[in-house]
Amino acid sequence: MSSATSPSAPTVGFDLDMTLIDSRPGIRACYLALAERTGTYIDADLAVTRLGPPLAEELIHWFPAEEVPAMADLYREMYPTIAIGPTPALPGAREAIAAVRTAGGRALVVTAKHEPNAKLHLEYLGIEPDAVVGDLWAEQKAQALREHGAGVYVGDHLGDIRGARAADALSVAVATGPYEKDELAAAGADVVLTDLTEFPQWLASYRPARA
Numbered sequence: 001m002s003s004a005t006s007p008s009a010p011t012v013g014f015d016l017d018m019t020l021i022d023s024r025p026g027i028r029a030c031y032l033a034l035a036e037r038t039g040t041y042i043d044a045d046l047a048v049t050r051l052g053p054p055l056a057e058e059l060i061h062w063f064p065a066e067e068v069p070a071m072a073d074l075y076r077e078m079y080p081t082i083a084i085g086p087t088p089a090l091p092g093a094r095e096a097i098a099a100v101r102t103a104g105g106r107a108l109v110v111t112a113k114h115e116p117n118a119k120l121h122l123e124y125l126g127i128e129p130d131a132v133v134g135d136l137w138a139e140q141k142a143q144a145l146r147e148h149g150a151g152v153y154v155g156d157h158l159g160d161i162r163g164a165r166a167a168d169a170l171s172v173a174v175a176t177g178p179y180e181k182d183e184l185a186a187a188g189a190d191v192v193l194t195d196l197t198e199f200p201q202w203l204a205s206y207r208p209a210r211a
Helices: 024-038 044-050 055-059 065-083 093-102 115-125 138-147 158-166 181-186 196-205
Strands: 011-014 106-110 131-133 152-155 170-174 191-193
Touching: 011 093, 011 138, 024 044, 024 065, 055 065, 065 115, 093 106, 093 196, 106 138, 115 131, 138 158, 152 158, 158 170, 158 181, 170 181, 170 196, 181 191, 191 196
Parallel strands: 011 106, 011 152, 106 131, 152 170, 170 191
Antiparallel strands: none
């Protein structure tokens, strides 16, 4: 099938953590390693229950503000050797990307994760979107979504819904992260799925609004 997109073919953005990948095991391991390296207590089990926002927003719970930038750099430096291997794809992740391609569309990943590490996860798991943009959170994600012409954004977090809204994109939420389906719907998601295994069927029935 040609990779060219037709006027009606969707460009779909996906979040990464807890949308395409279950990053909890790898992030937990990295936080434990950071705690050991620095001698600072970090409740890694608690930290992985609130994934989504930028790294600095978690580190501020454990380190003085003036130390957070250096700790973020250290964490990101340690991350590739500690966090990539233990992190699996979530059910339906590969099939969701494939469904966009089958529809003649483009798939991109827009994430708050440090972009080089996001790319490492995808390469390791053999997931190949058309583009990867990192280091963007919530409304900031609209920058990349607009740049790439995404009409749909798929994510697990309330911040992902806000990002979709800011980009005037359809918000598709999956209940694989910290929020239940009713919470995602109440926050304004246009479509709420249990997980990405439901995405191909939804996409097959989706018809973008005509301008």
